[in-house]
Amino acid sequence: xxxxxxxxxKDGKRLSGRGFEELRPIKIDxxxxxxxxxxxxxxxxxxxxxAAVYGPxxxxxxxxxxxxxxxxxxxxxxxxxxxxxRKRPGPDRRSQEISMVSRKAxxxxxxxxxxxxxxxxxxxxxxxxxAGTRTAGINAASxxxxxxxxxxxxxxxxxxxxxxxxxxxxxxxxxxxNFGEADxxxxxxxxxxxxxxxxxxxxxxxxxxxxGLKIAMTGCRKxxxxxxxxxxxxxxxxxxxx
Ligand code: ADP
Numbered sequence: 001x002x003x004x005x006x007x008x009x010k011d012g013k014r015l016s017g018r019g020f021e022e023l024r025p026i027k028i029d030x031x032x033x034x035x036x037x038x039x040x041x042x043x044x045x046x047x048x049x050x051a052a053v054y055g056p057x058x059x060x061x062x063x064x065x066x067x068x069x070x071x072x073x074x075x076x077x078x079x080x081x082x083x084x085x086r087k088r089p090g091p092d093r094r095s096q097e098i099s100m101v102s103r104k105a106x107x108x109x110x111x112x113x114x115x116x117x118x119x120x121x122x123x124x125x126x127x128x129x130x131a132g133t134r135t136a137g138i139n140a141a142s143x144x145x146x147x148x149x150x151x152x153x154x155x156x157x158x159x160x161x162x163x164x165x166x167x168x169x170x171x172x173x174x175x176x177x178n179f180g181e182a183d184x185x186x187x188x189x190x191x192x193x194x195x196x197x198x199x200x201x202x203x204x205x206x207x208x209x210x211x212g213l214k215i216a217m218t219g220c221r222k223x224x225x226x227x228x229x230x231x232x233x234x235x236x237x238x239x240x241x242x
Pocket of ligand 1: 084087088
């Protein structure tokens with residue numbers, strides 16, 4: 001439901017006070033869930049996402065097994081209390097689509113062929129949402145996969161760009177997403193500049209798209225450094241006793 005249009009940029013600043021190419025504050029905690037093989041809590045501004053990874057473990061039902069490689073299952077779910085109005089619990093078309101594109105964003109880095117016939121299960125729970133939940137989920141899932149010890153070529157990092165009041169900006173919040181002209185989530189393997197997810201809601205001119213993609217890629221590189229630092233911090237602690 002769209003409310004009445006509001007001004008998103010005033011005196012050259014976004015409503016939040018952020019610059020056009022500035023990310024929201026990020027917080028990453030690795031290994032926060034004891035029962036999961038790997039887990040990560042990821043905060044992006046007012047988004048709070050939790051990822052849990054299980055596996056590789058036997059694939060059920062067995063007819064979904066792939067004899068050559070592991071199958072990655074990804075379930076994105078938004079908690080009923082994660083939005084302003086209570087969200088109807090359970091899967092819907094949006095969460096199914098986000099689950100699919102998120103899985104595809106991560107598939108290329110996972111060395112699936114090492115674990116034929118198994119499932120690698122990724123669960124992402126959004127506890128609080130403020131636009132950008134799929135990107136927060138992918139960032140969390142990527143770190144949780146590494147925490148689970150799943151062999152990967154690299155991490156995947158994700159952030160959206162968008163257009164608000166005619167300006168291309170990084171990392172839209174919910175107001176900007178709601179009242180803006182375009183929203184374009186991107187995921188990439190930061191070290192190789194390989195894009196693994198690119199979606200677009202709204203319209204961008206060619207030049208805006210190109211600039212936006214560059215800004216998103218720079219954002220992904222910053223997130224990559226934070227993901228790495230969070231993993232290094234956890235695994236440089238003595239013995240990793242959990
Ligand atoms: P993303 O969260 O990845 O940006 P969308 O663009 O679909 O995905 O959603 C933008 C934001 O809209 C969400 O982060 C959330 O704050 C809000 N939103 C999405 N679905 C619902 C819903 N069913 N009820 C209320 N708010 C929602």
